[in-house]
Amino acid sequence: MPTLVVVGTQWGDEGKGKVVDVLTEQADFVVRFQGGNNAGHTLVINQKKHILHLIPSGIFRPNTICVIGNGVVVDPEVLINEIEKLKKEGVDISPNKLIISEKAQTIMPYHKALDIARETKAAQNKIGTTCRGIGPCYEDKVARKGFRLIDLTYPETFKEKLKKFLEEKNFLLKYLNAEPLRFEEIYEKYVAFGEYLKPYLTDVSQVLWNAQKSGKNILFEGAQGTFLDIDHGTYPYVTSSNTIAGNACCGSGLGPTEINSVLGIVKAYTTRVGEGPFPTELHDELGDILREKGGEYGATTGRPRRCGWLDLVMVKTALRLNGLTNLAVTKLDVLSGLKTIKLCIGYKCEGEVIDFFPSDLEKLKKVEPVYQELPGWEEDISQVKNFKELPESAKNYIKFIENYLQVPIALLSVGPERESCFLLKNPFNT
């Protein structure tokens, strides 16, 4: 049975949660493999809005098992609150329905405190992080000074290590003019978190391997987007994990030969939260129109998202980095009512026109987008149920994207609701 990876092709918030919710109707397992509660994935089901930060977007499908892989950084308090909230809403979230890798790293209170203190100190030069402790947690993982979730279930060794690590963290916090943290406040709380989460912890790699061998459908749910990738994004204005499809393997323990297809989610325009270059950003009232019509406010931090035209140079680069086999275009409805729509098809860069995203940030800051202008459409398309019903100009916009990128568009989304979208082909197939 096919295994599908879903990733964002821009700077996050492309509508991954919505698309994953739609596609998990066909999936036995849905797996988060990187990031943490910096993610905010929105699902609208029967007019009720749900924002998920750590729990995969398959949780509302009764037959789909949700998996948090080893590559995720887990804030146990946030996860437990998310579990409790869903339980209250009557959602099945037993350890048969949600499984968590025992190897996933734990976000500690000092990770959050360091994230906030560094951003505050950097002031004008800040990254614009979500201040959820994501970066400092990944740093400790790589430095081999992190706690895997399973470590919380061994109170004595946890105690020794925590004492040692906290000494160094408090030294750093003091340097950053932040309050030190007290051992007693962390220790008992985190041991209790370990006890709560223990029934959910397991060897995810083995579970997925067995699932694959018995013919189950597995869907990987990416968080963030390609240009927030720690290696391939707009460094240093990125998150601290690899967000591209290749990391689905490292972040779950399933081998690359088990992956069949990769679906790239493309918002019909571009948005970004936080600092960093953004070639097609609109600084005029058109940007404000997109923000208001598209409800472009962060699902995690509530910050207004920066908005701009669709940048096909970016998406073309995302195609290469992720090995995309299909695309899903979301939020097409937001463009209704614009007289003309622009798409970026090249960058003027040091006297030539290029069609790839430069890695050199100094070059990227100076590129000038080359635009293709297409006629817009007036009609409200939020009720459209198939390609044929779309206005001619909307069809042309979609065909233009497909022709430029030479990758099939498998899904179109025209509204936030689960039902407001339609398939053009099955994204599980290449």
Ligand code: GDP
């Ligand atoms: P994610 O992080 O990629 O899952 O995306 P977010 O949930 O952060 O942001 C996407 C926003 O757009 C959410 O508010 C969704 O409810 C909404 N959304 C998703 N698809 C569509 C669509 O096709 N049309 C409209 N109008 N809204 C959409």
Ligand code: IMO
């Ligand atoms: P989803 O999964 C949009 C951005 C932050 C900041 C940078 C680093 O909902 O698409 P971090 O807290 O990760 O160290 O912040 O990355 N960022 C996101 N932007 N969507 C997200 O997730 C994001 N997760 C992180 O705004 O610029």
Ligand code: MG
């Ligand atoms: Mg989001």
